[in-house]
Amino acid sequence: MTQSPEPAFFAHVTDWVFDLDNTLYPHHTNLFSQIDVKMTAYVSELLQLPREEARKLQKELYLEYGTTLKGLMERHQIDSDDFLNKVHDIDYSWLKPDPALGEAIKALPGRKFIFTNGDRGHAERTARELGILDHFDDIFDIVAAGLTPKPAPETYDRFLALHHIAGPNAVMFEDLARNLIVPKALGMKTVLIVPNNFEPTFSEIWERDPAFDDSVDFVTDDLAAFLWTIVNPGQP
The missing domain is CATH 1.10.150 (DNA polymerase; domain 1)
Structure with a gap:
């Protein structure tokens, strides 16, 4: 399912922030x-x-x-x-290029970032395999975070300060609602990415966190379609 966003809700956004794993690629991908x-x-x-x-x-x-x-x-x-x-010594060939997602990210007005608890090498390999790496301005990884992971508030502060981002001008896309609590408090718009038809793979069952749903503005199981509604409203 996808909640269709009103493009006007994102008209002020200048910085688009994406988690990596299970956000920029589907949950069912064996990565x-x-x-x-x-x-x-x-x-x-x-x-x-x-x-x-x-x-x-x-x-x-x-x-x-x-x-x-x-x-x-x-x-x-x-x-x-x-x-x-x-x-991170894994097989990335399970990932397939996602041209629709790439075009949607490319069309977003403003800067785009990957903000991950993984490391830069993993993020680069993943985004390159998806065919979307060149559309991002930078990657903020666990090393840049001083090895302090999301959802620690100081990690978001460090990311925003490094790139001179004002919370109310940004939106964050995440697959874990707990990681959207701080962005929501900072004034960011928040979008939760869920498995297709809400069916988690075996490795995600243990980390479901419905208690944090109040931090979520929108929910989607199709990131590309969600973004395309924002950048090209009214088009199928």
Whole structure:
């Protein structure tokens, strides 16, 4: 489903901010699930835990610290570069070019950013595979965030200050409602990207967060169609 936006609602927007994983590509794409498996394997090897125990701990760290990486750094002082390199060593060929999304992003008036809890290399490889990398002005990754992930308020402040963005002039697209709480409070418009027909893949079931829906202005399961309604209203 897609809530059709009124173009006038976005007429003031000069900065378009997109999460990466499960936002710029569909939930059903076998990409983030690969990263998820790699993170479980990393925890298992690091702490010599059986896979199921490692996965349970991985999710606990995610919920407490915002990312598995942050939790492992706080509790076990791991090397962030080693973690990021290993969990992003995945097969990107599952991604297919998305010309419709690329044209819609290109047509948006103003600057466009990727704001991700992953690293820049992963974001670049993903966006390049989708055929949309050249449409973005910059990528703000977990390293630029000082390894402090969304939804920490200081991370959004750091992003906005770096690019001289005023919250009321921006919109953020995210697949996790909890990551839209701070943008909403900063005056940004917020759009939640959901799985097609609200059917989550196995790796997303554990991270559903309906309690934060008050931070969401719009919901869509088709980002390209949503954007195209804004840039080309009245057209099919």
